[in-house]
Amino acid sequence: MRIGQGFDVHTFGEGDHVMLGGVRVPHDHGLIAHSDGDVVIHALCDAIFGALALGDIGRHFPPTQAQWRNANSRIFLQHAARLMREQGYALGNADVTVICEAPKVGPHAQAMRECVAAELGCEIGRISIKATTTEKLGFTGRGEGIAAQACVLLTLA
Numbered sequence: 001m002r003i004g005q006g007f008d009v010h011t012f013g014e015g016d017h018v019m020l021g022g023v024r025v026p027h028d029h030g031l032i033a034h035s036d037g038d039v040v041i042h043a044l045c046d047a048i049f050g051a052l053a054l055g056d057i058g059r060h061f062p063p064t065q066a067q068w069r070n071a072n073s074r075i076f077l078q079h080a081a082r083l084m085r086e087q088g089y090a091l092g093n094a095d096v097t098v099i100c101e102a103p104k105v106g107p108h109a110q111a112m113r114e115c116v117a118a119e120l121g122c123e124i125g126r127i128s129i130k131a132t133t134t135e136k137l138g139f140t141g142r143g144e145g146i147a148a149q150a151c152v153l154l155t156l157a
């Protein structure tokens, strides 16, 4: 078994939606990023890369490379899933916490779980997506951005 954790933050900017766990969530801001800024998927990728001791997302998809500009982050998760399988592992479970005052994540959590489970090739019951505010404290509390943290357990396939 291997365990990994990941963390990601993106800043709010102009826009009318954010991408979270591969799902388009309507919001009065977008997220500033090289890719689509999907903090849920970025944190999950880093958790998988961490569990496999394969560096971090920036090593696999350098922000200096134009090809990842506005990329759909699902391709990053597909890559992480492929490496996981190549190393002989399957997803035991993943647990993600999204940290922001808004948008509300709860109404979209099921769709996010379905998307992540599909990309990781596992049952939806292995994927947990939760959310919390920080009670108006800190950068997330001021509504400056969204953070996500993820833990994964990989089991031998």
Ligand SMILES: Nc1ccn([C@@H]2O[C@H](COP(=O)(O)O)[C@@H](O)[C@H]2O)c(=O)n1
Residues within 6 Å of the ligand: 098, 099, 100, 101, 102, 103, 104, 105, 106, 107, 131, 132, 133, 134, 135
């Ligand atoms: N962006 C968010 C934040 C929170 N939730 C849900 O609300 C519950 C209460 O949040 P507190 O920070 O006040 O504890 C939380 O447990 C989530 O169910 C959400 O959906 N989206």
Ligand SMILES: C[C@@]1(CO)OP(=O)(O)OP(=O)(O)OC[C@H]1O
Residues within 6 Å of the ligand: 008, 009, 032, 033, 034, 035, 036, 037, 038, 042, 057, 058, 059, 060, 061, 062, 063, 064, 068
């Ligand atoms: C995903 C990548 C892709 O270039 O860029 P960003 O979308 O800015 O996201 P970040 O979480 O900073 O991770 C680094 C990069 O790998």
